[in-house]
Amino acid sequence: MDFAPEGPSAVITPQTQTHRFRRARAQREAWTQPLFRAKAPLRVSFAGGGTDVPPFPEREGGLVLCATINRFAHGTLRPRVDGRVRVESLDLGMAIDYGADEHVDYDGQLDLVKAGIRRVSQLEEPRGIDLFLHTAAPPGSGLGASSALMVALIGVLRDHHKLALTDYEIARLAWEVERVDLGLKGGLQDQYAATFGGFNFIEFGPGDVLVNPLRIRPTTMYELESNLLLVFTGRTRAGDHIIEDQTQRYEDSDEDALAGLRMQKTLALEMKEALLRGKLATFGSLLGVAWEEKKKMSPRISTPVIDEAYDEAIRAGALGGKVTGAGGGGFMLFYCTPGTRHKVAARLAQMGLEEAEFAFEETGLRTWTYVEG
Known part of the structure; x- marks a missing residue:
């Protein structure tokens, strides 16, 4: 159906009025649809990484010491009435x-998201949605x-479908989607760290995970951030x-490999004690020991660039450091003696390693719903 032009001198016909009414109503409905939002923090791992990767936790039990930081993965969901899903x-x-x-086939096009939607759809009837996703670091960065x-x-799918999921169930579901449904290699710590947030000492056993929140003194946390x-x-x-x-x-x-993995558990315990007692020099030194033991787990964990960066950081004033994830690239974390952090940063910048400012984040997954008033 054709409508009359809507300029200043246009003739207002009943058809034009109906068209305007429908358009205004559609715009109003779009604005008043609820927005389901979520943010989940990324993490840095201090010790124990690798002991959360099957089959080690089932056979020997894993221990990981980690903390979340103020870099986030964001999700926004808006319901649709046409039964379509757009991501x-x-x-x-x-x-x-x-x-x-x-x-929907897994064809390399946002498979992670497809798998998550599919898994939740097994719990509730599929619905049309718009999804917008953004993360503060790329996959393979070592920050989870x-x-x-x-x-x-x-988180946004839970709220949209009004599902009663606990934090443990959310973390477990996230792990199942990544490791079981998609077959992606990796451990269990990242999903639990992002869900629970803060400083955590996480225990992994046969079919069981226990998250132990740590009560770190504020002065200890601030000093740790400074150094x-x-x-x-x-x-x-890569891969x-x-x-x-x-x-x-x-x-x-x-x-x-056995020695490196088993030593990670010992170091996770020792570093936890150092944090709780505020012995940060000890913590910084143990960070370096954890890196040396981690490299025993596979010769692919370090690279010439990483080795050179580590050596230069130590010479510039770092007590210890390590790669924050599986290795081969991503982010590196160093503990610097007081007054040397800027020198270490300057030396690494000369080598092309870019500093990433951060602070610790004490809250895990957050979700909220917003409706335009």
Whole structure:
């Protein structure tokens, strides 16, 4: 149907009035649709990484010491009435669109999101939605970005479907989507860190995870922030080869890999005690020991660039440091003696490693609903 033009001198016909009314109502409904939002923090891991990767926790029990930081994965969900699902990744500059009841293949196009939506759809009837996603670090950065994104996604889907999920259930569901449904290699700490937030000492056993929040004194936390330096190596981890190699060496009873993994548990305990007692010089030194033991787990964990950066940081005043994730790239974390952090940062900047400012984040997954008044 054709409508009359809507300029200043246009004739207002009944058809034009109806068209304007429908358009205004559609615009009003779009503005008044609820927005479901979520944010989940990224994390830095101090010790124990690798002991949360199966089959180690089932056989020997894993221990991880980690803390969340003020970098987040964000999710926004807006309901639709047409039964379509549209997902837009602001980081990747990618969007997908499909019917809520359609079978969707995992083809490399936002598979993480598709798998999360599919898993929740098994709990509730599929619905049309618009999803907007953004993360403060790319996958493979070593900060648990992919898992934080999955936690944020489950957070908005939970609220939209009014599901009664506890924090443990959210973290477990996020882990199942990544590791079981998609078969992505990795451990369990990232999903639990993003969901619970803060400083945590996490225990992993056969079919069980226990998150122990740590009561770190504020002065200890502030001093730790002042002396820790987070830098980006310039590249992310490529693929799952490091984790696969580490797991195979454990399965083959490689002596170095076994020693490195088991020492991670001891160091996680010692570093937890140092944090609780405010012994940060001890904590900083143990951070370096944790890195030396981590490298035993696989020769692929470090690279010449990482080795050189570590040596230069120590010479400039760092007590110890390590890669924050599986290795091969991503972010590195250094503990610097008081008064030397700027020198370490300057030396690493000369090598092309960019400093990333951060503070600790004490809250995990947050969700809220907003309706335009």
